[in-house]
Amino acid sequence: MSLEILFIVAPVFLLIGIGYLVARFGLLSPEVGEALGQFVYVIAIPVLLFKTLSTVDLGGETPWALWATYFGGVFINWTIAALMIRKVFHRDARACAIAGISSSFANTVMVGLPLVSAVYGDEGMTALLLILSIHLPVMTVLIAVIMERAAQSDGVGEGSSLRQTLKSVLKSLATNPIVIGLLAAVVWRLFGLPVTGILKDVLERIAGTALPVALLSLGMSMVAYGIRGNLIPGILLSSLKVAVMPALVFCLGAFVFNLSPLWTSVATLTAACPTGVNAYIFANKYGTGHAMSSNSITLTTLFAVLTTGMWGSFLHMWSG
Secondary structure (H helix, E strand, C coil): CCHHHHHHHHHHHHHHHHHHHHHHCCCCCHHHHHHHHHHHHHHHHHHHHHHHHCCCCCCCCCCHHHHHHHHHHHHHHHHHHHHHHHHCCCCCHHHHHHHHHHHHCECHHHHHHHHHHHHHHHHHHHHHHHHHHHHHHHHHHHHHHHHHHHHHHCCCCCCCCHHHHHHHHHHHHHCCHHHHHHHHHHHHHHCCCCCCHHHHHHHHHHHHHHHHHHHHHHHHHHHHCCCCCCHHHHHHHHHHHHHHHHHHHHHHHHHHCCCCHHHHHHHHHHHCCCECCHHHHHHHHHCCCHHHHHHHHHHHHHHHHHHHHHHHHHHHHHHC
């Protein structure tokens, strides 16, 4: 692994480790960790996204190929994971859906933003922000629809119609702080409004807290997950997440959709990020796959300390 890439990636995971140790040894209470997470999610990250997306220069690039590259990898990896859990472990449809989420829902906000910022700087952030602009809506709608259909297939739940499910999801997205930040940036750009003076200074001060606090709060939240039973499915799903999904995204970007080396690299490194906590949230909501999702979150975060550096080194050599 390139030492240069290792030194760039290491601080990201060191901050997660510091957050974990702070919570594990009780230096800060769980309530503080939750408050930090809320600050990041409700204020700091939306401000960072707004500040960056409202002024970013796309350089003539179009996002369609980037989206096809990233979400093509998501859908292929999801299908592989779901089939594996169904055919090998003989789990029900809801567990297969949780497996799909655990293997493909990357932590693009808490880990992706700091990681891409550290490795590729502002130029790389453009591609990541384009992924983020539809990542939450697409994944939330996809997960909700699949989970509702899986619940019906397993004969549990109230069996909401597709229309009811979509209405509920869209209502939730309309009040999501990250979605609001992204939409505000789009409106700001459409009207050609400047980000200067006092506004720019305030936004930069808030945005400057987003990435380090996000990593610390993520580390503190990891105490709640840990390793549970059914370890083998968790290991397999984690391997799909940090190894197979980035490989799929890289191949799609480099050889199918012919993205620029920078955008291919950013999409691949984003795909290599560990599993987001959304996997456990949905497992808890639908009453299945708790251990599988918890193990995936914990293991992918541990694996990513090494694997993101390996992917970063590979991408650095590939792009010259």
